[in-house]
Amino acid sequence: MFFHIVLERNMQLHPRYFGRNLRDNLVSKLMKDVEGTCSGRHGFVVAVTGIENIGKGLIRDGTGFVTFPVKYQCVVFRPFKGEILEAVVTMVNKMGFFAEAGPVQIFVSNHLIPDDMEFQSGDMPNYTTSDGSVKIQKDSEVRLKIMGTRVDATEIFCIGTIKDDFLGVINDPATA
Amino acid sequence: MSGEEEENAAELKIGDDFLKAKCLMNCEVSLILEHKYEQLQQTSDDPMNQVSQVFEKSLQYVKRFSRYKNPDAVRQVREILARYQLAEFELCVLGNLCPETVEEAIAMVPSIKTRGRAQDDEAIEKMLNDLSLIKKFE
Incomplete structure (x- = not known):
């Protein structure tokens, strides 16, 4: 916030x-x-x-x-534990994905991504539901909840989750 | 503030410094930063070089996630939300995320329900309706 x-x-x-x-x-x-x-x-x-x-x-x-x-x-x-905010996905790998909300980096581990989303490797690595309706890849916008923060001298780093109600990929604002 | 462990935005535990401070919605930050950026543009040829990475990233972020673009709408959002005895922090989370249903609003801001205020579902629904009207008429 x-x-x-x-x-x-x-x-x-x-x-x-x-x-x-x-x-x-x-x-x-x-x-x-x-x-x-x-x-x-x-x-x-x-x-x-x-x-x-x-x-x-x-x-x-x-x-x-x-x-x-x-x-x-x-x-x-200043990010807070328990805060819900929107972020842009910057990198996806099999461990999970990184997202950015302004100056802060947030990592969402694959344990905190809903179980029905599977990692797909390739040019554009992504997490996709089995029916293909929801996809998280670079530049996707997600709504996530901050689970924890780690502070070092010049940076704050956050761990987030999208495994909860009303979290996850945001509907494309153009079509909503 | 006593220890990082205590902090939990869902219960509105964000430390005294921040609880009393003025929170800003993304759309408000966007107005402030754009204004500052314009000022810089007038005084230097290459304003992007003048600003920190934190500024640049924040500006991009708030531009992307601003729900309301024009300054009048931004002011109205704050006026409407201010009628509902919300804490600053709660007000801004609602203004940023614009939940559409009562359940969603409570999931986004669990503290609305827990702080013993008479915030019933009807009041929340009315508030969300008012917000969506601003969006519609912007």
Whole structure:
């Protein structure tokens, strides 16, 4: 899920940026520093949308650098265990398939794919029901439920399932 | 938040930070990101180079999965859902997935039923109807 939240960060600024444009410099450095980062607590920072408040700067002894506490609003993407969302399939193999929902990767193991779907190898590996009516392949859109998340330093990785009511391939919106 | 183990969106356990935060539906994120992208286009020749991979992937994702395209419809969806005493998180899951039946809505957002609010099937059905009307008249 995407959220709009307020975060705080202590920004260190080199003295050469002091002057009329100090605020602009601080903001553009903030965007460069935080956009695209990921933390386990807040998820992926997608975009900074506004500055709430810039506190008083504190000069660091000996270096001349100044630390500003900056409060900013941003859009983050944070997946939760138990959340249901839609994703695009990126890769299919006999172990299961990978899907992407925005910045996050989700793996759905073949144990968590309905039992009536069989793996078919070939140019376009896919999972298909025995009557061929439902097919999961690269670029399919699926609705899945997140079973668990694993956080490492720069990424959040999820395990998902489509073995539940109202989950699985989404009807083609053009025909629905 | 006390431990990752506790978290479960189905029971609305998503940590205090996020429970109080404003959730965004995909269509709202799409409006925000496109606006930001347009701003970048004005200031630089090659905006795709300026943005992070996370931004690019998110923008593609929300464009693909936005149920409502025009800003007025997006605002209406939020207004309608806001009448039903939903938590932010529940509101956005419903807005994103647009379930068609009451059973589907409850499967998508099990917490509607469990939090002891007087959310009976009729109310849910009315809410889903209102939503599908917006979609129809967009």
